[in-house]
Amino acid sequence: MFDIYALAASLIGGVMITLLANVASIKSRRVPKTLREVLSSLIGFVRAAFGGEQGNQQGNPLTRAQVTAAFPQGTWQRNAYEDYKAVLLDEELIFPCVYATKGFKSDDQLYLFIDSDDLSDPRHIRTLAKGLSTYLPQARQLGPNTSLVLLAKQNDNNSRTVEEYNTLFWELLNGLAKLDEKPWPSNIPRDIDTNRWCFCFGGEQFFTVIQTPAHQVRRTRYAPGLTMVFQPKWIFDILFSTDAKRAGALAKVRALLSKYDPIPVSPELKNYGEEGSRESKQYFLLDDNVPAPCPYDKLSDSEVIAA
DSSP: OOOOHHHHHHHHHHHHHHHHHHHHHBBTOOOOOOOHHHOOOOOOOHHHHHHHHGGGGOOOOHHHHHHHHHHHTTTTHHHHHHHHHHHHHHHSSSOHHHHHHHHHHTOOOOEEEEEESOOHHHHHHHHHHHHHHHHHHHHHHHHHOOOOEEOOOOTOOOOOOHHHHHHHHHHHHHHHHHSSOOOOTTTSSSSSTTTTTEETTTTEEEEEEEEEEEEEEEEEEEEOOEEEEETTHHHHEEEEEEHHHHHHHHHHHHHHHHHHOSSSOOOTTOOOOOOOOHHHHHOOOOOSSSSSOOSSOOOOOOOHHHH
């Protein structure tokens, strides 16, 4: 005979999680951030009590408060998050992408977790596709330094090379293209080897970068656990609203890069659309200043739309 009290508790717990998550995900002047953090902590308690934590692994992007509420110290998810946080908040060795640091401090970012760094794993591709689809409708309300951050479980027995990670990275992007539910933007060419190509998903243009545990020389592209960041490109229209702002920001980033990396700044870091530029070569930088190969002439057509 089933326990009616346990059943009732589970149902109530599920309703509470749904209601609280909806409120805690709101980011507007009407809901103070401290209130959202309290609600997110309460969500963590409810999930622990009613066994709802598994939902965080199904492609649902989380805020900072939701990450710390859902994953206690010592869990691999929390370790990955804390490693990422430590790099951005290091005041002695300043991370060159100052906008990533600003985005973290202002709580503009959302976080997604995968349990291995095999980016070709169909599970991970589906998780990221769902995460991007969930992230995009709320991205503009999150703030001008927003991005979706993908954090992978650290592989203690990692033997992958930088070149192998590059191949996996492109397999992930190609897998995402197959799952895209919206058409590729008509103003972006499908051919990757052009100065106007960029990665697109859900009808939006993205700039994406990856850090791997295999990088040893280019410190800006190293992380103990694989990390990827997806930035909607409309944020650059806000941050670089004038040529002067763009020039000043790029000069600052390049100056920080020269201090952070023991290798000269990559010659691939050029302005989008500039003659000779290839944004595809900026996403994944090798440990030396030669361009990383791209195994695709163009990404696959959407299998979802075709169906």
